[in-house]
Amino acid sequence: MLKVNNIHVSYGKVEIIKQVSFEVNQGEVVVIIGANGAGKTTIMKTVTGLLKPTQGEILFEGQNIARTPAEKIVKLGLAMCPEGRQVFPQHTVYENLVLGGYLIRKDKPMFQKNIEQMYNLFPILKERSKQVAGTLSGGEQQMLAIARAMMSNPKLLLLDEPSAGLAPIYVKNIFDMIQKLSEQGTTILLVEQMANMALKIADRAYVLETGRIALGGTAVEIMNDPKVVESYLGSKKY
Amino acid sequence: MFQALESGMVMGSIYALLALAINIIYSTTGIINFAHGEIVMLGAMFALTFIVTSGIPFLLGLILTCITVAIVAVILYYCTVRPFGDKLGNSLGWLMATLGAGIVFTNIAMLVFGTQPKAFPPIGGSELVKIFGIKLLPHDIWVLVITLLIALFFNVVLGKTILGNAIKATSFSHSVTKLMGISSQKIVLTCFAMSGIIAAIAGILISPITFVGPQMTATIGLKGFGAAIIGGVGNSKGAFAGGLLLGILEALAMTQVTPGYKDAIAFLIMIIAISIKPEGIFGVAYEKKV
């Protein structure tokens, strides 16, 4: 479904991503794990079109989207829930969802159906639908951010560090949700620092180290790789 | 007293019109367009050229003026705001650039149209009509009605439509807005064009009152910013209320104190209003939770 071939990405003169290749197949949950500053968010921004690679190609369902503007990529069926949640703080919960469904705004029944679906998935959002998003808790904002991304019926959902800054109870909750979405048929590309949790729900995984893919394989392989255990799972493993 | 109230409301409507256009740009880019007063002046100049000098019928002239000024506003965006990127909060370049553009507009107007103010016919003729013992020009009524309509229009567009949502979203973050499949660039351009259209209408409405000249909006422009701030920047209800309030208070202050100190009073009111309610009368103060 998504195939990234040898991309290089730079911020100004500094090359952050060097010759990165990976792929995500239909129905999979793929996780990219890596330390802070390894370039995980940069990869996500590049796939969604917010950054442009200096080299390489990004194929989404066979179409090269490396030069496509971000707002057009969303139309192709690729949505992202950005790092730090980034819900629209002055909009109500409902308005956030409306914006998430901007692309299907003309299809009223579909729009209505999606809203209902999100409310079912995240009942708290229904409860708070008239509340301004800036006043939600971090976990609630994360749910809203995921729901917002799901509003456009994406084929591929990108999640950038959904667990960052959340209370442990919410982290568990969020990963359960992700698994649920996957079971409902959404392909998911996940970027995480919380390697252990992510690997548990993933089918395959990549390890990103200073802008390069250091390792790739099934989630089980990666989970059992001694280097990964040492660097990313370590004492946190439980 | 009522006469003063009426003229205060007319001036207030004009401040409100400016504030509304300032708001629409603020809503999407988070910046204040300091060249807005001059854009209104250009609107008046074009209207004078089309309607008075060339004799084009009023409505057609109005439409032509709106189109021309909308284009000017879009050009202004490309020249003074676009170069500073999407995250305008991080730079003050736009401040200097829009202020500078205002001066350039004034000077171009001086060169092209001359420096002497010119008369512009009021809408509905210059015969005074008497309503409830107050003498007023039909034009004054037009100013009030059109301003109210534009304010209502914006209230609906910004508050109740998906375009309004998208505009507000753009001001929060261009990139997140793009992730919703919305072209933030198009939204910003739409807003600049809309501000240009209102500026053109404001120009035509102000012209018979201030006369048409390169300096016609020098103080009015500043009070337009004031009205926007009093009302809470980015809020169309607030802009309308802020404008009217400023106009009426100014008119009342003038009848009680020497008119020579009117500007000082107007700005004093602004300072007090801003310090009591920094977010504006209708502004929403929200605290960010983590």
Place this chain on the structure above:
Amino acid sequence: MEDVSRRKFMKLSGAATLAALAFPAGILAGCGSPQTQSSNKESDKKEFVIGVIGAMTGASAQLGNNAKYGTTIAVEEINAKGGINGVPIRLVIRDDEADPTKSLSLARELVTKEKIDAFIGPTNTTCAKAIQPYLNQNKIIHLNGGCTGAALINEKEFPYSFRTHINDRDQAIFMVKRAVNKGRQKIAMVHDTSALGSGAKADMEAAFKQMGKQPAVDCSYNVGDVDMLPVARKIKDAQCDSALFFTLGVDGAQISKALEKLDYLPPKIELHGYTSVGQPAYRDLAGSAANGTLVNTPTKCTYKENEPLPARQAALVKAFEDKFGAKVTNEIIFATAVSFYDCAYIIKEGVEKNKSYEADKIKGAIESITNYDGANSNYKFGPDKHDGNDPSQLSVGLVTKYTKGMFQLVE
């Protein structure tokens, strides 16, 4: 008459700067022979240089055009008849954009590079304040044709500065005296809060005191105010039968329009404005509210109802039109333009009386002119009177009745 743009000095025209740069300094100077100093002998003199500075671009452009057009026509006439003392006049005209700083640097350039023998201008009181000390230090004969600030003429401080145009104080005195002598009972003083307006207020108050009368009400406003209803209200509430407008054209028009809303226009009240009210802006912008407004005007630049324009002034109008285009009288204030025209002739008189180019001799000669028949007025100078004009030369015209920039005489 001037200082249309006192609050606009800050906004300098970039394009105007370019225009000024387009006249590079000294390109006209130096015809091969060394420049002569004013102290040199008459026989060495190849040319007599008169420098002119005025605001020819920017908001006060009209004022600069008065200076430019008036002096150009005068110098052409003088040169056609053999120049000053047989020496041709060379006119060097510069644009200061109403900016005092620019005005001073241009004055320096005129004195040091162009070696001017005499100076005419500038066109804004603030600019005049900036350059007068410099000109007087360098003993340059200075004729002021259009800056009306009374304090500019001071025989001790500025011994080489003279003026042809009527000043603000004389106008204020004239207006107050006329109103009182006409038996007006309740007189309103209307003026802005600028230096010009507050100066006029002081002058009018002094004149009232002298006449043993009090003004009924004092109405001030800011230059450029749009809502003038409170001013009009004040005038009406005091039931004034006369209002003295020391206002710029645009502001005066706003006040008249506000009076119209209150239904308090002539003949209910007499509106009498100083010379700025004669600007086309006033009558164009006030529209029907301008009917009946009176304005100060030099008697010589008026015409009587159903009679032709005075011959001399009509000939000048023709000269202006031939040289600068048929619409020229719309671009200038005729009376001020001929005041500048007179400046050139006063210099000629001053030089030829003693047949000397020396500043002190010229100064003495001008001071001895006691009845010069100018195109704007008859001038009377003296060692203690460098203001050649006076209120006796003023009349009252009707703003809405005008031909080629001249007003129809009322009285």
